[in-house]
Every structure is written in C-alpha cells, then in structure tokens.
Amino acid sequence: MNPNLVRLAIGTTAIVVVGVSVWWFADQQIETAPVQPELPTIEEPALPPEPVPLPDIEEVEVIMPAPEPERETSVTQLEPVQLPEPVQPEPKLFDFVLPTLESSDATLMQQLRAKIASKSIELLADEGIIERFVATIDSISRDNLTFNQLPVERPVGQYKVIEAKGNIYGSTANIARYQPYLDLATSMSREHWIDLYTHVYPLLQNAYENLGYPDQQFHDTLLQALEVIKSSQKPSSSIALTQPxxxxxxxxxxxxxxxxxxxxxxxxxxxxxxxxxxxxEGLSGPLQQWQPPALSD
Structure with missing residues (x-):
C-alpha cells in the first residue's frame, strides 16, 4: 500500500473524529447551561443642564434722596357737636277723671272754662252737652238736623236781608250772627279739640248707645257727619230769597x-x-287716623 495514501486516510479520520467530538461537546453545553433572565434596561436620569453663566453686572450705587423734614400739621379744634334734644311727646291738655254721663256737665264746663277765655263758651247748652252733641251728630250723619237738640244756643237776632231791583238777598251783616260760633270752634287749637274728644269718648259712646246703637261706634257716625257737611253746597255771593x-x-x-x-x-x-x-278739613285727617276703643261685649 502506498504510504501516502495511508497517511492521508489517517489524517482525514482524525479530522472527522475531532469534529464530531467538538460538536457533541458543544451540544451538551447548550442543553445543560441554565438560561439567564433578561434584565430590564435602566435608563439613567438625565442630568440638568449646566447653568448658563450670567454676564457680569456692574455694581450701581443707588443714591436715596434725603428725607424731607416733617411738616407741622395744624390740628383744627372741632367744635363739639350738639345733638338735638329728644322730642318729648306733647302732654295731654285734658287728663281729668271722667265722671258719669249723668254728672258730666259740671265737670266738662269746668275744664272748658279753664282753657277757653272767649265769651263764646256761653253758647254751650246749660245741660246735656254730651247727649245733645251726640244727638246732633247722629242727625247730621243722616243728612238731617234737629234744631231743638243742638248743643249750642240758637243765633241771636233776626236774619238780615237787602232788596235790589225787586229781589231779596241775604245781607253780609249776617256774618256777625255766626261769628260767635266760629270763635267757639277756634277758641282752642285743633289738637286740643281732638284731645278733648278722645278723652271724653267713653262718655260719647255711652250717650250714643243710649240712643239705641249698642253695637255701633259713635266715631264712625262722626266721620260720616263730617262728610255730609263737606259735601254740602257752596253758596255764591248773592242768593235770591222769597218771603211767602x-x-x-x-x-x-x-x-x-x-x-x-x-x-x-x-x-x-x-x-x-x-x-x-x-x-x-283740619279735623277730618287726625280723626280718620284715630281708632276708638273696642266695644265691650
């Protein structure tokens, strides 16, 4: 046998044996080697950017102005404010103890004479002033008038007339006949008359009930009487008369x-x-605002 061929066959066989051994060994390594778990990638936090260097600033000297001297302020002395005095309610002019209706004439005349200096007070009736006043107001409220129940005396003297061109007219001289009644009505202020009225109202109501009105307020009747008078006719300067x-x-x-x-x-x-x-008119307003005491059961 050719010795070269023998060497070639031996070398080839060695190479094959070595290759197979390497492959077997590598295969065994892969099967037995443990699998390492894949670790997560951790990103490193970004570092903040480096500060930008500021340009050099020249130091500036600030000069503060000198403080102004304190000014002297003059304090004006204020006058003390005077508060208004509290308004005190006006004392009642009439505060006497009410008598009975039957004995009211003497007490009422005594109180009126102390307040009224005018001689017109003599026009008042001698007796039954409260009862006569109530009866007259009751008649007027029904647009009637009973002269024998008036709380004052009848006018003195005759009614005067004048003749002109065959006609008869009332004379202006008749003003003197009615002036005393106006004097009596104005002998006290409006407030004092209302004060007297409200003070003696229980007596007025008593007299009104005696007329046959136990369930009605006399004050309502008075207000109605005032409306009747105010709605009466206004006379002209000359009114023709006859004398049948x-x-x-x-x-x-x-x-x-x-x-x-x-x-x-x-x-x-x-x-x-x-x-x-x-x-x-001056009496109507305050009287309409006033409320009388409630009727007793």
Whole structure:
C-alpha cells in the first residue's frame, strides 16, 4: 500500500473524529447551561443642564434722596357737636277723671272754662252737652238736623236781608250772627279739640248707645257727619230769597228743597262757609287716623 495514501486516510479520520467530538461537546453545553433572565434596561436620569453663566453686572450705587423734614400739621379744634334734644311727646291738655254721663256737665264746663277765655263758651247748652252733641251728630250723619237738640244756643237776632231791583238777598251783616260760633270752634287749637274728644269718648259712646246703637261706634257716625257737611253746597255771593210767610225761603226751588244741613251751610254765606270748611278739613285727617276703643261685649 502506498504510504501516502495511508497517511492521508489517517489524517482525514482524525479530522472527522475531532469534529464530531467538538460538536457533541458543544451540544451538551447548550442543553445543560441554565438560561439567564433578561434584565430590564435602566435608563439613567438625565442630568440638568449646566447653568448658563450670567454676564457680569456692574455694581450701581443707588443714591436715596434725603428725607424731607416733617411738616407741622395744624390740628383744627372741632367744635363739639350738639345733638338735638329728644322730642318729648306733647302732654295731654285734658287728663281729668271722667265722671258719669249723668254728672258730666259740671265737670266738662269746668275744664272748658279753664282753657277757653272767649265769651263764646256761653253758647254751650246749660245741660246735656254730651247727649245733645251726640244727638246732633247722629242727625247730621243722616243728612238731617234737629234744631231743638243742638248743643249750642240758637243765633241771636233776626236774619238780615237787602232788596235790589225787586229781589231779596241775604245781607253780609249776617256774618256777625255766626261769628260767635266760629270763635267757639277756634277758641282752642285743633289738637286740643281732638284731645278733648278722645278723652271724653267713653262718655260719647255711652250717650250714643243710649240712643239705641249698642253695637255701633259713635266715631264712625262722626266721620260720616263730617262728610255730609263737606259735601254740602257752596253758596255764591248773592242768593235770591222769597218771603211767602214769616220765614225767608230760597227762590231757587232746588235749594229750598235741599236738606237742612245744606240750607244751613248756604245761610251762613260764602265767607263763613269757607271758614267752617277749612276748620272741618283740619279735623277730618287726625280723626280718620284715630281708632276708638273696642266695644265691650
């Protein structure tokens, strides 16, 4: 045998044996080697950027202004404020103890004479002042007038007339007949008359109940009477009259047939009529606001 061929066969066989051994050994290594778990990638935090160097700033000297000297302020001395005095309620003019209705005349006249200096107070009736006043107001509220129940005396003297061109007219001289009644009405202030009215109201209500109105307020009747008077006719400067008998009558038939209250307000004349109306207007407002005591059961 050729010795070269023998060497070639041996070398080839050695190479094959070595290759197989290497492959077997490597295969065994892969099967037995443990699998390492894959670790997560941890990102390192980004570092903050380096600060940008600031440019050099020249130091500037700040000069503060010198403080101003304190100014002297003059303090004005204020005058003390005077507070207004508290308003005290006006004392009642009438505060006397009420008598019984039957004995009220003497007490009422005593109180009125102490407050009224005018001689017109003598116009008041001698007796039954409260009862007469209530009866008169009750009549007027029904647009009637009973002259024998008036709380004052009848006018003194005759009613004066003048003639002109065959006609008869009421004279302006008649103002003197009615002036004392206006003097009596104005002898006290409006507030004092209302004070007297509200003070003696229990007596007025008592007299009103005696007339046959036990369940009604006299105050309501008074307010109604004032409305009747205020709604009466206003006279003109000259009203023609006739005298068929002793008494004078109005030539105008409508006037003659009007109510006693209306004819009385015509008879006093335009000037006195206006004065009485102003007086009643001043009383109406406060009287409408006043509330009387409740009726007893």
């Amino acid at each position: 008998n002793v008494m004078f009558e109005y030539a105008d038939l409508e006037m003659q047939e009007s109510t006693p209250v209306n004819k009385l307000m015509l008879r006093v004349g335009p000037e006195m009529n206006q004065k009485f109306r102003l007086l009643l």
